[in-house]
Amino acid sequence: MIAEVKHLYMRACTGTGVNPHYTVILTVLLGFAVAGNSLFYTGGADTLLYCAGILNYFLFVFFKYRYRCSVSDYIPSGEGAIAIITVVLLNILITENIFLVFLLTVLILSLINGLIRIFDDDRLFSGLVINITLLATLVYIAHAHSGISHARLGNILTGAAHISGHALSFAAVCFISALLVIFVTSVLEPELALYSHGRSFFSITGIPPKYAHMTVNLAGAALLAAVILSTGLLAGTGLYIYYMLRQRASLLEMLLIMLLYTQVMVMLTAFAGPVPAVYICVAASYIMHTIYIFRWSDRHA
Amino acid sequence: MLEIMNISLSRSGSTLLRNVCATFNDGEIIGIAGRPGAGKSLLLGIIAGLVKPGMGQVIINGNPMDKTAGRKRRTLVSLTGDAFPENRHDRVKDFLLLSRAPHRRIFRAFAENDLDTVDMYIELFNLSGYRDCILGDLPGSVLQRVVTAFGFIREAHLLLMDEPQKSLDIASVRMLCKIMSRYVINGKRIIAFCSNDLNFISQTADRILIMHGGSIVEDGGPEIISTELVSKYFNTDVFLSRNIYNGRPEIHFFPEN
Numbered sequence: 001m002i003a004e005v006k007h008l009y010m011r012a013c014t015g016t017g018v019n020p021h022y023t024v025i026l027t028v029l030l031g032f033a034v035a036g037n038s039l040f041y042t043g044g045a046d047t048l049l050y051c052a053g054i055l056n057y058f059l060f061v062f063f064k065y066r067y068r069c070s071v072s073d074y075i076p077s078g079e080g081a082i083a084i085i086t087v088v089l090l091n092i093l094i095t096e097n098i099f100l101v102f103l104l105t106v107l108i109l110s111l112i113n114g115l116i117r118i119f120d121d122d123r124l125f126s127g128l129v130i131n132i133t134l135l136a137t138l139v140y141i142a143h144a145h146s147g148i149s150h151a152r153l154g155n156i157l158t159g160a161a162h163i164s165g166h167a168l169s170f171a172a173v174c175f176i177s178a179l180l181v182i183f184v185t186s187v188l189e190p191e192l193a194l195y196s197h198g199r200s201f202f203s204i205t206g207i208p209p210k211y212a213h214m215t216v217n218l219a220g221a222a223l224l225a226a227v228i229l230s231t232g233l234l235a236g237t238g239l240y241i242y243y244m245l246r247q248r249a250s251l252l253e254m255l256l257i258m259l260l261y262t263q264v265m266v267m268l269t270a271f272a273g274p275v276p277a278v279y280i281c282v283a284a285s286y287i288m289h290t291i292y293i294f295r296w297s298d299r300h301a
Numbered sequence: 302m303l304e305i306m307n308i309s310l311s312r313s314g315s316t317l318l319r320n321v322c323a324t325f326n327d328g329e330i331i332g333i334a335g336r337p338g339a340g341k342s343l344l345l346g347i348i349a350g351l352v353k354p355g356m357g358q359v360i361i362n363g364n365p366m367d368k369t370a371g372r373k374r375r376t377l378v379s380l381t382g383d384a385f386p387e388n389r390h391d392r393v394k395d396f397l398l399l400s401r402a403p404h405r406r407i408f409r410a411f412a413e414n415d416l417d418t419v420d421m422y423i424e425l426f427n428l429s430g431y432r433d434c435i436l437g438d439l440p441g442s443v444l445q446r447v448v449t450a451f452g453f454i455r456e457a458h459l460l461l462m463d464e465p466q467k468s469l470d471i472a473s474v475r476m477l478c479k480i481m482s483r484y485v486i487n488g489k490r491i492i493a494f495c496s497n498d499l500n501f502i503s504q505t506a507d508r509i510l511i512m513h514g515g516s517i518v519e520d521g522g523p524e525i526i527s528t529e530l531v532s533k534y535f536n537t538d539v540f541l542s543r544n545i546y547n548g549r550p551e552i553h554f555f556p557e558n
Contacts, residue, residue: 065390066388066390067388069387069388069389069390187407187408190398190399190402190405190411191402193388193391193395193399194399194402196387196388196391197386197387197388197391197396197399198384198386198387199384200382200384201384201386201399201451203351204375204379204400204402204403204455205372205375205402205403206370206372206373206374206375206403
């Protein structure tokens with residue numbers, strides 16, 4: 001029986017670019033991490049939500065790489081900070097309803113990305129300024145009597161949907177949003193790819209560029225909003241993993257690495273609390289970004 | 302057949318194109334020459350539908366270009382400019398396949414014919430060794446060849462090229478000349494290109510248009526190239542010889558001393 005399963009598995013991996021040994025090791029490690037987190041800390045619904053969030057994150061990374069040619073993940077680019085500030089302000093000023101927060105965050109992020117295109121370059125400065133602004137905003141809100149507790153702020157940094165009471169429903173929203181983006185990108189793949197090559201190449205599609213800008217901004221914003229509300233700032237290294245491993249690892253292996261990374265960070269959140277875990281994630285993202293810029297970007301500039 | 306009817310364009314008070322009229326016949330290779338600012342690239346942009354003229358219109362096979370739907374127009378006209386692809390992560394073969402996008406029907410994958418066309422031009426442009434390379438890793442001259450191939454792959458009725466020989470080594474220029482001749486050989490397609498290299502134009506084009514101050518001032522076969530013409534419109538003294546194989550004029554400079 002085991003031999004048969006092994007034979008079937010090896011045959012399924014043949015020709016797909018998937019390394020059967022690494023995939024098994026990653027899957028076993030991920031299984032242990034998910035089981036540990038589910039049993040001792042997060043519970044089943046939250047685990048599912050983290051997985052849905054990472055699926056969105058994986059698509060977000062792919063989207064940034066393929067269509068926006070960006071070399072900054074959502075932490076160094078400042079997109080994550082903008083999204084967190086948006087969620088915090090929506091929580092204080094408008095509503096705590098997670099679905100409404102999701103919709104408004106998508107709208108605000110796509111507007112910001114449409115108006116000021118500062119997220120898709122490798123300049124650390126603009127992202128750093130936004131991240132410092134986030135820190136200052138959070139410190140101010142934490143010390144002001146804003147009606148939002150320290151614990152809630154910490155939870156927003158690691159995914160506001162977990163404390164919304166609708167973790168399972170929001171996981172479904174994340175899956176639906178991911179499927180929608182997959183559908184749109186697969187239907188319009190050549191057009192979006194031409195968009196990534198610049199205006200003169202996109203002109204051959206005969207589509208006005210503003211529609212392409214809108215589609216890319218909206219899809220990117222939907223993916224990022226789902227990521228921020230389900231996993232917060234507990235990711236942020238996926239784009240660099242993608243750049244560094246794309247010649248050697250399959251998409252499945254990279255997805256498993258991203259899932260494993262987040263599960264380890266969730267475990268860290270359980271032991272050390274959300275804020276130290278977020279500090280570590282931000283530091284890891286900046287370290288990966290720096291390594292990428294100095295060791296890899298010159299090869300593909 | 303393409304008809305350019307009384308095209309004029311003014312911007313900020315200065316006239317960039319003035320009553321430009323011309324007819325491009327099927328099977329022709331048309332070279333457009335002129336000093337910088339004469340309006341060559343602008344004319345190509347107007348023909349391609351990327352720039353709106355102030356007056357006049359472009360008619361392709363009896364249909365006004367501005368009345369032709371965007372996607373249909375892209376299957377009729379292809380413009381290769383001087384822009385390079387910005388996304389350097391794409392593989393050469395994937396990038397070239399995108400040129401067939403106007404032929405692809407929505408919700409459908411690229412057809413077998415699209416893939417075969419890409420393969421054919423990869424062979425013709427001698428890019429087989431770079432087929433799976435990513436664009437960011439290509440040397441400049443190879444990238445130029447890829448961009449030029451991108452224009453051909455659409456197999457549009459009218460192929461427009463802006464400085465196609467720029468950045469190409471001598472072997473690639475020779476290859477490009479052959480591919481251009483092959484493109485129009487069935488007598489159903491047209492190539493129009495502009496260049497600052499008069500020798501390239503005289504050796505390649507069946508018909509030459511000289512532009513000056515936004516107008517077409519000379520129109521004829523390669524034999525119109527003369528020392529007087531070069532002196533008049535390019536303000537340079539040269540002498541001519543004839544290519545011993547095709548009899549076309551070749552331009553040479555006088556030695557300094």
